[in-house]
Each structure stands twice: as structure tokens, then as C-alpha cells.
Amino acid sequence: MADNRFIIVGTAGHIDHGKTTLVKALTGLDTDTHKEEKERGISIDIGFAPLTLPDGKRIGVIDVPGHERFIKNMLVGAAGIDLILLVIDANEGIMPQTREHLHIVEMLHVQKGIVVLTKIDTVDDEWLALVTEEVREGLQGTVLADAPIVPVSAYTGQGIDQLRGLIAEVAKEIQPREVNAPFRMPVDRVFSVPGFGTVVTGTILAGSVTVGDAVEIQPSGEQVRVRSIQVHGVVTQKAQAGQRTALNLVGVERSELSRGFVVAAPGVLKPTTLIDARFRLLSDSPRTLTNRMRVRLYVGTSEVFGRVVLLDRDEMQPGEDALIQIDLEAPVVCEAKDHFILRTYSPMYTIGGGVVIDPHPARLHRRRRPHILEELEAREKGGPHERILQILDAEIGLNLSELAARMKATMEQTKSWLDELLARHQVLELPGTPGFVAVKSLHVLLDEIEDKIRAHYSRERFHAYVAKAQVHSQLSKKLKPKVYDGILELASQMGRIEVRQDRIRLAGYTVPLSLREKQLLQEVKSKFVQRPYHPPTLQELLAMYKGREKTVQGIVSLLKEQEELVEVEDGLLFAGEAITDAPRILAEISGEEGFTVAEFRDRVGTSRKFALGLLEYMDRMKWTKRIEDRRVLLKKPGEGGS
Numbered sequence: 001m002a003d004n005r006f007i008i009v010g011t012a013g014h015i016d017h018g019k020t021t022l023v024k025a026l027t028g029l030d031t032d033t034h035k036e037e038k039e040r041g042i043s044i045d046i047g048f049a050p051l052t053l054p055d056g057k058r059i060g061v062i063d064v065p066g067h068e069r070f071i072k073n074m075l076v077g078a079a080g081i082d083l084i085l086l087v088i089d090a091n092e093g094i095m096p097q098t099r100e101h102l103h104i105v106e107m108l109h110v111q112k113g114i115v116v117l118t119k120i121d122t123v124d125d126e127w128l129a130l131v132t133e134e135v136r137e138g139l140q141g142t143v144l145a146d147a148p149i150v151p152v153s154a155y156t157g158q159g160i161d162q163l164r165g166l167i168a169e170v171a172k173e174i175q176p177r178e179v180n181a182p183f184r185m186p187v188d189r190v191f192s193v194p195g196f197g198t199v200v201t202g203t204i205l206a207g208s209v210t211v212g213d214a215v216e217i218q219p220s221g222e223q224v225r226v227r228s229i230q231v232h233g234v235v236t237q238k239a240q241a242g243q244r245t246a247l248n249l250v251g252v253e254r255s256e257l258s259r260g261f262v263v264a265a266p267g268v269l270k271p272t273t274l275i276d277a278r279f280r281l282l283s284d285s286p287r288t289l290t291n292r293m294r295v296r297l298y299v300g301t302s303e304v305f306g307r308v309v310l311l312d313r314d315e316m317q318p319g320e321d322a323l324i325q326i327d328l329e330a331p332v333v334c335e336a337k338d339h340f341i342l343r344t345y346s347p348m349y350t351i352g353g354g355v356v357i358d359p360h361p362a363r364l365h366r367r368r369r370p371h372i373l374e375e376l377e378a379r380e381k382g383g384p385h386e387r388i389l390q391i392l393d394a395e396i397g398l399n400l401s402e403l404a405a406r407m408k409a410t411m412e413q414t415k416s417w418l419d420e421l422l423a424r425h426q427v428l429e430l431p432g433t434p435g436f437v438a439v440k441s442l443h444v445l446l447d448e449i450e451d452k453i454r455a456h457y458s459r460e461r462f463h464a465y466v467a468k469a470q471v472h473s474q475l476s477k478k479l480k481p482k483v484y485d486g487i488l489e490l491a492s493q494m495g496r497i498e499v500r501q502d503r504i505r506l507a508g509y510t511v512p513l514s515l516r517e518k519q520l521l522q523e524v525k526s527k528f529v530q531r532p533y534h535p536p537t538l539q540e541l542l543a544m545y546k547g548r549e550k551t552v553q554g555i556v557s558l559l560k561e562q563e564e565l566v567e568v569e570d571g572l573l574f575a576g577e578a579i580t581d582a583p584r585i586l587a588e589i590s591g592e593e594g595f596t597v598a599e600f601r602d603r604v605g606t607s608r609k610f611a612l613g614l615l616e617y618m619d620r621m622k623w624t625k626r627i628e629d630r631r632v633l634l635k636k637p638g639e640g641g642s
Contacts, residue, residue: 006242007174008203009051009167010062010081012101017089018118018154023063025154026164027051048244050232053168060232060244080203082174084113086144090123090131090151094138100350103282106143107353108339112170113144116163121153177241180443182268182425183207185245186300187261192254200263201246202301207265208240217252218262219271219331224251260302262333268425271331276361276376279342279354283319289351290315296348297326299340305329311367323376325365334359384417389426389438397435397483430486437487446491448475453506462554464511465503465561511558521555525564532578533604538571568617582614583623586633594632
């Protein structure tokens with residue numbers, strides 16, 4: 001199966017250690033696009049380029065500036081990075097910005113890393129071995145302690161192919177972002193294009209977006225529409241989590257947007273000026289953190305001033321972690337579990353990072369209150385909302401009373417938590433049942449259902465539909481029948497699956513036929529339409545197509561699925577038109593005492609075998625009723641089957 005995950009690779013490292021030159025060697029593109037960057041020879045802002053790996057996979061590369069003055073731009077770029085390339089000049093080794101970038105990588109929990117020793121064409125083998133050893137020692141105790149070290153020269157090309165191959169291998173180990181979550185993309189660049197209007201760029205952190213979608217701009221709350229989408233400069237109809245994306249937006253002016261805004265699915269996110277969080281002060285922080293100290297918060301692509309409220313102490317020492325509140329001077333948009341960085345107000349340097357526990361606390365907490373600290377720790381470890389989601393993931397379809405029992409809470413309290421999850425679109429009600437399903441679990445389950453349907457298509461290529469019961473029995477989670485039906489109803493509402501009585505198919509799926517197969521389908525169909533009440537039996541039909549029996553059998557299955565043919569008994573088929581027209585004919589020959597098989601046989605000019613097979617089928621469908629040797633018509637012409 002193809003790897004449809006999308007990831008972002010980013011550079012990090014000291015100024016002038018060759019990050020931009022390395023990116024150009026890997027991608028063929030120069031990410032220094034600003035005039036000032038060209039003149040000064042350093043990266044001031046983040047740059048972007050697509051990278052095609054040896055396996056053909058196309059990923060995004062973010063080149064971030066290394067100069068201390070532009071560290072905030074590095075933070076913007078790092079927000080969406082999955083794999084970091086820590087770039088170190090083989091002449092100089094680890095330098096101050098190398099360490100600060102490494103701290104940022106650790107605090108933002110970037111998944112994977114590769115250490116790249118650049119400019120090896122300027123050093124001899126003995127020096128390179130010495131620097132490699134020093135770098136490995138310098139990385140001990142960090143997230144990159146065991147990361148591979150690759151020596152390269154962007155000037156001569158030495159090691160570049162090896163690096164591309166290693167990136168491809170490491171990329172396979174990266175956990176994909178949540179494609180099925182609500183759409184969210186922090187904005188890192190805004191500009192206007194003549195004739196098109198406002199364009200925003202960023203890395204999609206979750207979900208997907210399609211041309212024509214309505215989206216919401218936060219923190220302004222303005223709703224706009226996506227006119228067009230580009231991924232790495234290529235126009236596309238859809239973009240998803242992990243992709244570097246440009247959105248052309250209708251309904252908003254360039255002046256109304258800036259870096260730090262978020263484009264999201266409507267009604268999902270809301271701005272905040274108060275955040276509950278867990279924070280760790282760096283062990284090598286040059287200063288302590290005191291209560292109400294003014295700081296710079298970096299989350300997503302935002303930089304906002306605020307003050308730290310220490311909830312259980314007056315001062316944090318280097319290396320300590322604590323529960324805090326951040327009282328912000330301007331609104332930001334974030335979610336629980338988002339990672340953030342704090343830097344001092346002035347002079348600016350990175351002091352630590354943390355994780356958001358609650359992006360929307362009701363008020364400023366009173367300090368040194370044990371019950372507040374206990375509640376925050378409970379939320380950090382999961383809290384009631386997280387526990388409900390975990391329970392619903394394990395047991396899809398539980399109702400309110402069942403949830404309350406498992407939560408060991410009252411119905412009222414559980415309903416309050418559940419209502420919050422429903423309002424956040426993290427939980428949905430199951431149609432036709434009193435039960436609930438977590439949205440994330442729902443999408444995982446629907447992915448599995450779709451995979452089972454696709455597997456059926458691969459085995460039975462002339463089938464568009466598969467039996468509901470067949471898929472139900474193959475699922476990894478055991479679902480009650482009514483819960484399963486509710487899941488399928490939600491899937492139908494989402495446009496993912498179509499349900500027809502006891503069968504399901506992927507929405508919009510049609511069986512792919514070759515031109516020759518389409519011609520054969522019409523031939524087979526005509527043999528039943530031309531002689532509606534004296535058609536060939538299946539055995540006779542297959543005999544007409546010696547050597548093509550398997551294909552004809554598949555065509556017959558497809559025509560039955562499309563209700564163009566109806567099999568009234570084993571091997572005995574009629575055109576769908578003959579079935580629907582039969583009540584009209586029966587009405588013509590039926591008197592007060594009904595009609596006999598012989599009367600119907602003679603009226604349509606067929607044999608007793610065909611007449612009896614069709615009438616017995618109509619008995620089963622409750623269109624007719626047999627009384628001794630006669631039948632009466634229960635369905636009038638035009639009423640159809642039941």
C-alpha cells in the first residue's frame with residue numbers, strides 16, 4: 001500500500017554553518033529569496049522547498065535562520081517540523097545557536113533527527129574524525145544523542161545522496177499527523193497575488209482542506225472561502241496534514257491577516273488570553289523564572305507577550321518543571337497538548353518550554369491552592385474529558401448511563417462533560433441509538449471499514465457493493481448491530497460510504513470496465529431484454545461465451561447488483577424491466593378468482609419453468625399470493641416491490 005503520509009523536514013543550527021546551501025544541494029532550490037538575505041548572505045526568514053526522495057516520495061523542507069537576532073523566525077518554522085537536520089560546520093563544531101536550536105527541537109518534541117556535518121571538503125579526514133567524536137559527545141543527554149551523523153559537502157556533492165537516502169528511511173518511522181482531525185493551519189506568511197487576492201501559507205498540523213471549503217480565520221473569527229490550493233507550488237484540489245500549503249482565500253484582505261493567525265475548520269477553535277500549562281525551565285537557563293515575570297510565548301506561528309503565574313512557588317530554578325498559567329497580552333489560538341516555547345522579554349533568550357493543559361481556563365487561578373493543582377494534574381494525565389474519549393474508543397456506542405458507571409460519576413456530571421465534548425465536536429451521537437462515538441475513533445473505524453471494502457473490490461472486481469454483515473464480521477472492534485448501523489449512517493452523512501439496504505459501497509464507486517467489457521455487458525443485457533419472459537438460463541448464457549465464462553459471470557454479478565438482472569431462483573434470471581412490468585400483465589389476466597400459472601405462461605409466451613419460477617419469486621416478494629392452484633395479485637401495477 002502506498003505511503004500517503006506527508007512530513008516536513010527542517011534545518012537547525014548556528015549561523016553560516018551551511019543550512020541554506022545544504023537545502024539547495026538537496027532540493028535544487030535556493031530558499032534565500034529576500035533581497036536582504038542575498039546581500040547579507042544569511043537567512044533572515046524561513047524558506048521552503050520541496051524534496052523528492054529516492055523512493056519518489058515528495059516531502060517539504062523548511063530552512064530556518066540561525067542568527068540569534070532571527071531566532072523567533074526559527075521558532076515559527078519549527079512549529080510544523082517532523083524531522084530535524086541539525087547542521088554543524090565541520091570546521092567549528094557545536095556553537096551557541098546550535099545548542100539553542102537543539103533546545104527548541106527538544107521542547108517542541110520534534111519526532112526524529114539527523115546530524116549533518118557540512119563543509120567536509122574544507123577539512124582533512126583526521127580533523128573530520130575528531131569533530132565527529134566531539135559532536136557525538138556534545139549531544140549526549142539530548143534528544144539527538146543516538147541520531148545518525150552524516151558528513152556532506154554541498155559544494156562537491158559528497159554525501160548528499162547518502163543523506164537523501166537516510167531521510168527517506170527515517171521518514172518511514174515518523175508517526176503521521178491526524179488527517180481525520182478538524183483542519184488547522186497556523187499562518188507563517190501572508191501576501192497578495194494580482195488577480196487572485198489574499199494568499200496565506202503554512203504547514204497543516206491536522207485535518208485536510210479542499211477547494212471551495214468554508215474556513216475560519218482565528219483569532220478574528222472571520223469566515224472565508226478557499227478559492228484555490230497549492231502544495232509546493234503545484235495546484236491541487238486538496239491538501240492535508242503534514243503538507244506545506246498555500247491557500248488563496250476569498251473574503252479577507254491582506255491587511256486583515258498576519259503571521260500567527262490560524263486557518264481552521266469553522267467552529268472548532270477559539271482564541272484565548274489565558275493558558276494552563278506544564279513548563280520546564282532549561283537546566284542551563286541563565287536566570288531563574290519568578291512569579292509574574294514578563295515573557296514571550298511562541299506557540300504555532302504566534303509570538304505574544306505575557307506574564308507567567310507560578311501556581312505552587314515564587315521562583316523556578318534551572319532544570320525544574322512546574323504547573324503555570326500564562327496571562328497573555330493578546331489572544332492566541334492553541335489546543336491542549338500543543339507544545340510551546342518561552343523566551344525572556346529583554347534581552348531575548350530561550351528559557352524553556354512546555355505543553356498546554358487547558359487553552360481555555362475560566363479565570364486566573366489563585367496560587368498555592370492544592371485542589372487547583374490536583375485538578376490540573378488530573379487534566380494533564382487525562383482528566384474526565386480524556387477519560388471519556390478513552391472509554392468510548394474502547395467501547396464504541398456506550399450510552400450516558402453506561403459512561404457514568406465507567407466514570408464512577410453521577411449522570412449529571414457525566415452529561416456535563418459529554419456536552420462539552422459534543423460542543424467541541426470531539427464526540428458525536430450515534431443515529432438510531434442512545435450511544436456516542438469519539439470522532440477520532442470514528443474516523444479510525446471508518447478507515448478500517450473502507451479498507452475492508454477495498455479488499456473486497458480487489459477480490460471481486462465486478463462488485464461495487466459488499467454485504468454489510470461481511471464487513472461487520474471482519475472489523476477489529478466488536479460492534480453491536482445497532483451501533484454498526486449508526487456508524488454507517490454517520491459515514492453516509494459524511495459522504496464516505498453509501499448504504500443500500502443490506503449492502504454498502506465506497507461513496508461514488510463504480511466498477512471500472514474496459515471498453516470490451518462494456519460492450520460485453522450491453523450484449524448480455526440485451527439477451528434478457530429482447531426475450532423478457534423466455535431469457536437464457538445462466539448455464540445457457542455461459543455456453544454462448546466459451547473461454548470467457550469467468551468474465552461473463554462477473555458481468556452477470558454486476559448487472560444483478562445494479563438490478564438490471566434479477567435472479568428469481570438458482571440460475572434463472574430475468575431482466576429488471578420484466579420483473580417490474582409483471583404486475584401490469586398479471587392485472588390484465590387476473591379475474592375475481594385470480595389466475596393460474598398456465599394463464600400467465602400463455603399470456604407472456606413462455607414455458608411453465610419460467611412462468612412458475614417468476615411467480616414463486618413474486619410470492620416471496622408478497623406481490624402475489626397462492627391459493628390452491630391459483631394466485632391473486634396483492635400489488636397493483638406501479639407499486640413496485642417491498
